[in-house]
Amino acid sequence: MIRLFVPGKLQDGETIALGxxxxxxxxxxxxxxxxxxxxxxxxxxxxxxxxxAAVDRRSVSLTxxxxxxxxxxxxxxxxxxxxxxxxxxxxxxxxxxxxGVRRIRLAVTRFTQGDRVKLERLEAIAIEAAEQTGRxxxxxxxxxxxxxxxxxxxxxxxxIFCDEGGDATPMLDALTGGEGxxxxxxxxxxxxxxxxxxxxxxxxxxxxxxxxxxxRADTAAxxxxxxxxxxxxxxxx
Amino acid sequence: MIRLFVPGKLQDGETIALGxxxxxxxxxxxxxxxxxxxxxxxxxxxxxxxxxAAVDRRSVSLTxxxxxxxxxxxxxxxxxxxxxxxxxxxxxxxxxxxxGVRRIRLAVTRFTQGDRVKLERLEAIAIEAAEQTGRxxxxxxxxxxxxxxxxxxxxxxxxIFCDEGGDATPMLDALTGGEGxxxxxxxxxxxxxxxxxxxxxxxxxxxxxxxxxxxRADTAAxxxxxxxxxxxxxxxx
Numbered sequence: 192m193i194r195l196f197v198p199g200k201l202q203d204g205e206t207i208a209l210g211x212x213x214x215x216x217x218x219x220x221x222x223x224x225x226x227x228x229x230x231x232x233x234x235x236x237x238x239x240x241x242x243x244a245a246v247d248r249r250s251v252s253l254t255x256x257x258x259x260x261x262x263x264x265x266x267x268x269x270x271x272x273x274x275x276x277x278x279x280x281x282x283x284x285x286x287x288x289x290x291g292v293r294r295i296r297l298a299v300t301r302f303t304q305g306d307r308v309k310l311e312r313l314e315a316i317a318i319e320a321a322e323q324t325g326r327x328x329x330x331x332x333x334x335x336x337x338x339x340x341x342x343x344x345x346x347x348x349x350x351i352f353c354d355e356g357g358d359a360t361p362m363l364d365a366l367t368g369g370e371g372x373x374x375x376x377x378x379x380x381x382x383x384x385x386x387x388x389x390x391x392x393x394x395x396x397x398x399x400x401x402x403x404x405x406x407r408a409d410t411a412a413x414x415x416x417x418x419x420x421x422x423x424x425x426x427x428x
Numbered sequence: 429m430i431r432l433f434v435p436g437k438l439q440d441g442e443t444i445a446l447g448x449x450x451x452x453x454x455x456x457x458x459x460x461x462x463x464x465x466x467x468x469x470x471x472x473x474x475x476x477x478x479x480x481a482a483v484d485r486r487s488v489s490l491t492x493x494x495x496x497x498x499x500x501x502x503x504x505x506x507x508x509x510x511x512x513x514x515x516x517x518x519x520x521x522x523x524x525x526x527x528g529v530r531r532i533r534l535a536v537t538r539f540t541q542g543d544r545v546k547l548e549r550l551e552a553i554a555i556e557a558a559e560q561t562g563r564x565x566x567x568x569x570x571x572x573x574x575x576x577x578x579x580x581x582x583x584x585x586x587x588i589f590c591d592e593g594g595d596a597t598p599m600l601d602a603l604t605g606g607e608g609x610x611x612x613x614x615x616x617x618x619x620x621x622x623x624x625x626x627x628x629x630x631x632x633x634x635x636x637x638x639x640x641x642x643x644r645a646d647t648a649a650x651x652x653x654x655x656x657x658x659x660x661x662x663x664x665x
Binding site for chain 1: 460510519521523526527528560561562563598599600601637638639640642643644647651652654655657658662663664665
């Protein structure tokens, strides 16, 4: 079943006109025509069965025909990641969406050396991944912002700090329950000694280890999200 | 520190001549010259400090100067994965190497639709990932082989079957100890009903669930490896 994220209002009697990219995808790539069924969704209105009502060169329009699923928010899990090379950052956004994060924040650290961030491109990847993975919301992609500023304004959330220092507790053992968790992954060069000292001294920070091998930033991000979802999130019964 | 995998014998008094690609990397990309230090390693001889002894247009040669680490085998964990699209399969090989698998076997299933597999290219990716992640062995990449034939000749190992059916136990709860584990990940289209029935009826198969969302094959492979290493492998204390 084709799933498409649409920001517009989904309700009976409404008609949804898709934008050029989604129209092209449905008409030319997937070869859907009048009368075919797809799923439309957004966070506000949930998932809807929808029938292709009209196809022309500029646009495809659809008629919603009954809600199939209401939106239920996932765990309040966010990922904070330093901008890394474009392809790897895009992979992080895709995987984080599949792994159910609510928000992705880009943090500039001392050793950040990533490509210039294109937020729009990352948002498009998050939408595509949400369509593919079956969730009804699309994670927000925010930033970039300086890590120091982020920590200055920190609130009540737990901050899980994936620490390559080696002496941290394995993540699976270190995790403790409670909603409102952020996971922090450094850039390929790791954190500076000053950043690491500051992080380890903050009361809301939980330093964790991700095994004995050096992980690339994208691997570390996925690993930490998998462990959190498995132990405390919506992968556990 | 630059780490290079070399298959040749590492011992004091020996000289190692690098092949054209590693020579190019060391000489032209990393700009190392005579007297500079790198780490050479393989599974048989462990990791060695080595000094650049000569640089010319065709080759770079190095002299080992003392072993820094002996090889200690990691857990007997293998990944069985259907060939998927080239870029995603390459990512699986990279991540599986970082996550410490001993072996990657390619299995052709009913719905396998991947690109043609280039084993040499996958082996090169495994070597590069081993160099980057700090391990001393390089996982073997084998196959492709038909899943049915693989199961016909199955031995004593546990086979963890990542089952999208929805009613399997969450992986973190389903995992039980013991060396000799294989993790099986299907292609993007999943397993056929016949494959799924056969797998679920086999005594050595443990069906597991990876959460409520649909995961791409590469995400599922990484997630399963992370959970196994965290609960039973070398990420646990």
